[in-house]
Every structure is written in structure tokens, then in C-alpha cells.
Amino acid sequence: MSINTVETHQTVNREELLQKAQEVGELAEQHALQADIDAKLPDVVIGKIKEAGFHKLLRPKAYGGQELDYYTFGDIIRTIANYSVPASWLTYFAIIHETWPAFLPEQGREELYNSGSLMADVFAPVGKVTDDPDGKGYRISGHWNFCSGVLWCDWIALGAVHQMRDADEPELSLFIVHKKDTEIIENWDAIGLRGTGSNAVKVDDVYVEPSSVFPLSRVVKGATAPDGNYEGDYQIFNVPYLAFFLSGFPQVAIGGLERLVQNFKEKTKGRVRIYNKNSNEKDAGSAQRTLGELTTQLNALKAVAKEYMDKLHYYQENGIRVLEEEEREQLFAMRGYVAKTAAETATRVLITLGGNSLYKDMHTERFVRDLLAVASHPTHLYEDAMVGYGKSILGLDGHPMW
Numbered sequence: 001m002s003i004n005t006v007e008t009h010q011t012v013n014r015e016e017l018l019q020k021a022q023e024v025g026e027l028a029e030q031h032a033l034q035a036d037i038d039a040k041l042p043d044v045v046i047g048k049i050k051e052a053g054f055h056k057l058l059r060p061k062a063y064g065g066q067e068l069d070y071y072t073f074g075d076i077i078r079t080i081a082n083y084s085v086p087a088s089w090l091t092y093f094a095i096i097h098e099t100w101p102a103f104l105p106e107q108g109r110e111e112l113y114n115s116g117s118l119m120a121d122v123f124a125p126v127g128k129v130t131d132d133p134d135g136k137g138y139r140i141s142g143h144w145n146f147c148s149g150v151l152w153c154d155w156i157a158l159g160a161v162h163q164m165r166d167a168d169e170p171e172l173s174l175f176i177v178h179k180k181d182t183e184i185i186e187n188w189d190a191i192g193l194r195g196t197g198s199n200a201v202k203v204d205d206v207y208v209e210p211s212s213v214f215p216l217s218r219v220v221k222g223a224t225a226p227d228g229n230y231e232g233d234y235q236i237f238n239v240p241y242l243a244f245f246l247s248g249f250p251q252v253a254i255g256g257l258e259r260l261v262q263n264f265k266e267k268t269k270g271r272v273r274i275y276n277k278n279s280n281e282k283d284a285g286s287a288q289r290t291l292g293e294l295t296t297q298l299n300a301l302k303a304v305a306k307e308y309m310d311k312l313h314y315y316q317e318n319g320i321r322v323l324e325e326e327e328r329e330q331l332f333a334m335r336g337y338v339a340k341t342a343a344e345t346a347t348r349v350l351i352t353l354g355g356n357s358l359y360k361d362m363h364t365e366r367f368v369r370d371l372l373a374v375a376s377h378p379t380h381l382y383e384d385a386m387v388g389y390g391k392s393i394l395g396l397d398g399h400p401m402w
Contacts, residue, residue: 011072020052021076025083039188040197046152055094060231063113070309074251081255085370086195092248099236100214108211117154127160138208140175148198171217175208192373222321239315246379250305253342256371260349261294329389329398336385343375
């Protein structure tokens, strides 16, 4: 599909939101070293995210949300990532996790939106679900790793494949439970994104109301709210859900890489090569060429990310909720390309700067580790993405999920 940039209305409070994003990022950076040790950001940073109201931005308007253009959505995420990739990750998740309640029956969405609590999820379909004897609800058990933000969330949506009472075959859904009914296993000890506190969740035979099941497979196929399109112009009802839901990952990666390229520029200006006759690095053709290449790579990634957001606006303007296979896989490939290239470029920054970039208080190594961790997320694994896209170009089915 050839996408032309559509006319979009800029978010009315864009500058205010970006200022708040910068404040969140700056605060998170102040705590970056301790967050790496603790494997979680301090509560004060999460409080700042909530104070900014980011988690409410893309709710339906009836529940306090607003029209938010996708460029501003991405810029919020990227701005925070300039200072803290983990804080950007958590802010992004806080925003998108408050869109899936819109697809619940009224009872479920009222309960979640009116609770005032943050939400977490794990899509991985590793849970075991049975029908409850009451003839209505379900019971879920399982162990899910990588539950980002779970330390600060009360509601957790957990993936499982199960044949629902009104279905003819098993399907992927998210079963929403309250944290009080779970066990949080603090096992987050990863190479990067340490501040996200992405610990594990364990549940054992927990009851789930039918109004607390997010029918992900049905939403991917174009479903909206099951009890009627109560807010017909709600922007998330008018785009392919997963394409939107995953759109922030490139912004996280680009925001972190922007910081690294800036670090490279600043350090190159003042770097003296003591083993090379005390020469000034900024005068070296190799350093100049590297800076030019790094900047060009960064600009190329920004262009890919902008095209992705262009597509989301096009889908919204035209009410497109389900994509053709090649279009769907192209988006996967775009995410994979950004993630892989950002991680590789980040690594190049570190090994080109040399030993001074290894110190934790200089921040470079932390951003590199964070971008390596970002690139490992299954929704944009490069090899899977390119295989899926290539298959779809040849007229075959692409990746079964992404």
C-alpha cells in the first residue's frame, strides 16, 4: 500500500506534554545509577509519570482521554528516552495499556478506568485457563516473565489461548487479574532496561469475570467494544490495534540513540588521543566520517519511524482496522530494522569512544545496554521480522503474530 502523508491536527497541548516528558526524563536520569542497582526506578519517577497524566492520554474521551496525534505520542516517548530508556519504556506502556480496557464490556472498562490504578500486561500465551463451574467466568493459572511496570500496577492482563464460551476454536486473550491475587516474583536481573522492574507474575487458579477478558485475537481481526461502539470516533477503534500498540518501540530506540550520538559528538570535540601524539580527535578524518555516518543512520531511522506514524494516521483517517498481509509484515520489518540498527549503532558509539565510555557515571554504556535489551523484544526481532516480510512479499503468510 502506498501511503501519502495525511493532514493531521496537531495535539492542542503538545508543547505542555513534551515539557512534562522532559521533566520525567530528567528526573529519571538523576536516579539512573541507583535504578540500575535496584533493578527498578524509584517510586518518585513513576509518580511523576502519573502526575503528568500520560497514562490517560489515549483513553476514550469519556474516560478522560483526548485526541493525540501519533507524532506527539512518539515524541513524548522519544523525549523521555533521551534521558532514560527505562522511564521511556514505562511511560509508553502506561499509555498503551490504558487502551485495551476500551475493548471490554462496560462493566470491565468502568472498573479499570475508575480505579485510578496503572495497568500492566504480558501477551505471551503461557497461561492455562479453564471454564469456571458458574457457567460465566474463567480460572487462570501460570507464570509469566517480563511484566514491565508490574511493581507499580494494580491490574495485570495475562495472555493465554483458550476456547471462550462463545467461540468455536481456541483464541488468544488477555485475562485481567488484580495484583492482590497474584505473586510477584522479583527475578528481573537483565543486561539492560533494568529500571523497568520487569519482574515475573504467578497466579494459581484465579477467577476472572467474563467482563475482564480482553479478546486480543478478535481485536486483531477488527473487533471494537463488544457492547457497541460507544465512542465511534475513538481513534484506537479506527486503526489496526497491534500496529498502534507496537508503534512506540522504534521511538524508544531512537530516543536512546539520539542521546548516544550527542554524547559521541561532545566527547569527540574534547577528546585527546594520548597514544597518537596527543592529537585532537575532532581533527581526525576517521572521527569526522564516523560522526557523519552515525548522524545519517540516526536520521534514516527517524524517517522510518515517521513513515510508520504516517501510516497510523492514514489508517485512522480511513477507518482501517485490519491490514493486508504484506502491509502488516512491512510494519514488523520497520520495527525490526529500527531496533537492530539502533542497537548496532549504539555499540559502534561505545567501541569507537574507547575506555572512557565504559564508566557507568558517564551514561554511555547504560544507554548501549538498554538499546541491546530493547532490540531483544519479540515484537521486533530482526530475523523474524525480515523473514515474515520476505514471505509476504512472495505472497505467502508472514509471521503468525506480529
